[in-house]
Amino acid sequence: MPPRSPMPDTISLARDRAEASLLGLALGDAMGMPSQTLSMAEIAARHGWIADLVAPAPDHPVSRGLVAGQVTDDTEQSLLLARRLIAGNGQIAPMDWADDLLGWEADVRARGLHDLLGPSTKAALAALLAGADPATSGQGGTTNGAAMRILPVAIATPPEPLSRLIDAVEAACRITHNTGEAIAGAAAVAAVASAGLEGADFQTTLPLALAAARAGEARGTPTGACDIAGRIAAALELAGRGVTLSELAQATGTLVATHQSVPAAFGVLSLAGGEVTRATELAANIGGDTDTIGAISGGMGGATTGCTALPEARIARLRAVNQLDLAPLVEGLIRLRLKGAT
Numbered sequence: 401m402p403p404r405s406p407m408p409d410t411i412s413l414a415r416d417r418a419e420a421s422l423l424g425l426a427l428g429d430a431m432g433m434p435s436q437t438l439s440m441a442e443i444a445a446r447h448g449w450i451a452d453l454v455a456p457a458p459d460h461p462v463s464r465g466l467v468a469g470q471v472t473d474d475t476e477q478s479l480l481l482a483r484r485l486i487a488g489n490g491q492i493a494p495m496d497w498a499d500d501l502l503g504w505e506a507d508v509r510a511r512g513l514h515d516l517l518g519p520s521t522k523a524a525l526a527a528l529l530a531g532a533d534p535a536t537s538g539q540g541g542t543t544n545g546a547a548m549r550i551l552p553v554a555i556a557t558p559p560e561p562l563s564r565l566i567d568a569v570e571a572a573c574r575i576t577h578n579t580g581e582a583i584a585g586a587a588a589v590a591a592v593a594s595a596g597l598e599g600a601d602f603q604t605t606l607p608l609a610l611a612a613a614r615a616g617e618a619r620g621t622p623t624g625a626c627d628i629a630g631r632i633a634a635a636l637e638l639a640g641r642g643v644t645l646s647e648l649a650q651a652t653g654t655l656v657a658t659h660q661s662v663p664a665a666f667g668v669l670s671l672a673g674g675e676v677t678r679a680t681e682l683a684a685n686i687g688g689d690t691d692t693i694g695a696i697s698g699g700m701g702g703a704t705t706g707c708t709a710l711p712e713a714r715i716a717r718l719r720a721v722n723q724l725d726l727a728p729l730v731e732g733l734i735r736l737r738l739k740g741a742t
């Protein structure tokens with residue numbers, strides 16, 4: 401009897417981990433939604449310890465009006481990029497992507513919500529509308545919007561050769577986050593997730609993530625903080641020593657800058673031993689850009705563990721509240737991945 405081809409198993413593993421990565425992203429986003437922009441002390445005063453999907457305070461500066469379990473820009477823009485990649489057969493036409501993001505913000509306003517485009521994306525799109533070249537519109541973008549929505553690129557692109565993955569990350573960053581800092585952060589996240597789809601666990605992906613950050617930092621304009629790889633490595637080293645969440649937060653910072661929130665996300669997932677439920681809970685309580693730190697750590701955690709490792713009841717609620725229909729997007733992105741792998 402001929403040996404059975406390993407291909408179907410490989411594809412079903414990638415498909416499962418792709419779905420888990422998007423669900424982990426959504427979970428971390430929704431867990432951190434009520435606490436985003438608050439300090440760790442304010443979160444403790446308002447919520448005690450966030451250990452489930454909870455509603456924001458009615459006076460929350462950006463999350464007011466959202467209900468418990470509702471996702472924000474991190475998930476919505478990731479799914480937007482997934483649809484753009486699929487429609488473009490793996491390519492991102494700059495003006496189409498700009499139209500997608502502007503259309504998304506108009507829709508958020510129409511829904512009466514307040515969590516709009518982040519600082520880098522907003523500035524870049526304003527420049528594009530004023531006639532700037534897409535090659536230069538993103539040259540000031542150093543915040544974490546690139547890393548927060550990079551998962552579809554990681555699903556659609558194999559981890560090797562790394563240069564091709566970095567090319568795909570750079571293309572996704574071009575119009576809004578065309579800087580070494582932002583591309584480095586997004587590349588590190590993408591490397592973890594893409595290697596996870598091949599079956600790697602979080603720890604195993606880390607050398608590739610650091611290599612990706614170093615390679616990514618050489619792309620785009622040399623703007624923003626440097627040595628994102630070193631900052632991620634430092635966060636991982638602290639987590640490995642078993643520091644408290646507060647000590648991690650103080651060391652990395654937790655604000656919207658890539659050089660703070662991306663290392664914080666790596667540190668949180670490491671503190672959680674690579675486990676999504678714990679990582680997204682830690683992120684929701686860390687303070688600062690909690691929803692994006694949760695989205696990034698949850699996305700990387702899902703990609704490196706798979707759907708069976710996710711908290712079932714919480715995921716069911718998340719799917720119901722947000723009407724998440726991920727299967728067609730997962731299929732489309734995996735098709736692109738297989739095309740790229742040949």
Ligand SMILES: [Mg+2]
Pocket residue numbers: 429472473474515691692
């Ligand atoms: Mg958000």
